[in-house]
Amino acid sequence: MTRSEPPDVVDAGRLTLRRPRPDDGAALYEAVVASADHLRPWMPWAGGYTPEMAEAFVAGRLGDPEADANYLVWDGDAALVGGSGLHRRLGPAAIEVGYWVHVAHTRRGYxxxxxxxxxxxxFSLAGVDAVEIHHDEANTASRAVAQRLGFVHVATRPDEPLAPGEVGVEWQWRMARQAWPASAGARLLA
Ligand SMILES: CC(C)(COP(=O)(O)OP(=O)(O)OC[C@H]1O[C@@H](n2cnc3c(N)ncnc32)[C@H](O)[C@@H]1OP(=O)(O)O)[C@@H](O)C(=O)NCCC(=O)NCCS
Structure with missing residues (x-):
């Protein structure tokens, strides 16, 4: 199926991804604050997080609505276990995927x-030929996600550190459209 826009809800089996709703602000704030020490090294927005920042995010006032499709990730108990998003900043034919997980829910494959x-x-969106994951060289947990899904390391380049754990070397990983159906990532969804 080819879509023109990412859907509002994505069923991923034991997880559900939903575009943020205005009443998600409190849950998001609690998750980020509980995870602050875990997120701060890698996520530039995680330091000094405020309820207002959470409210702005769930109201869609942060980021570029044309470029970013952000999701909150919920488990079967309706607990907010993280966030993930699609970001159009790699030209028209590629999309970057990003993710973070609540510190109390890590190492479960989420x-x-x-x-x-x-x-x-x-890959359900028209014209998308590749999906990329970018992370700082020091972020071994993020690298492990890219590897687990079968993304291929395509570039390493200097990058300005934006968060305190970063060393300023960006690793770029790519999944080509034609490689996706037989990949480890696609098998996770089967
Ligand atoms: C990176 C992050 C999202 C991983 O979340 P997670 O749900 O624990 O990851 P998963 O359970 O899906 O694990 C995927 C792989 O990473 C490995 N992994 C997870 N955390 C790890 C860690 N701290 N160190 C080393 N490997 C790790 C897992 O072992 C697994 O590999 P395997 O299947 O080969 O064993 C989480 O640690 C996080 O939120 N970090 C802070 C935010 C961040 O860095 N986001 C990415 C920015 S680029």
């Missing part, structure tokens, strides 16, 4: 499953 689900969504 980032991998959410990123796999959004990679599938990206």
């Amino acid at each position: 980032a991998s499953l959410a990123a796999a689900a959004l990679t599938g969504v990206a």
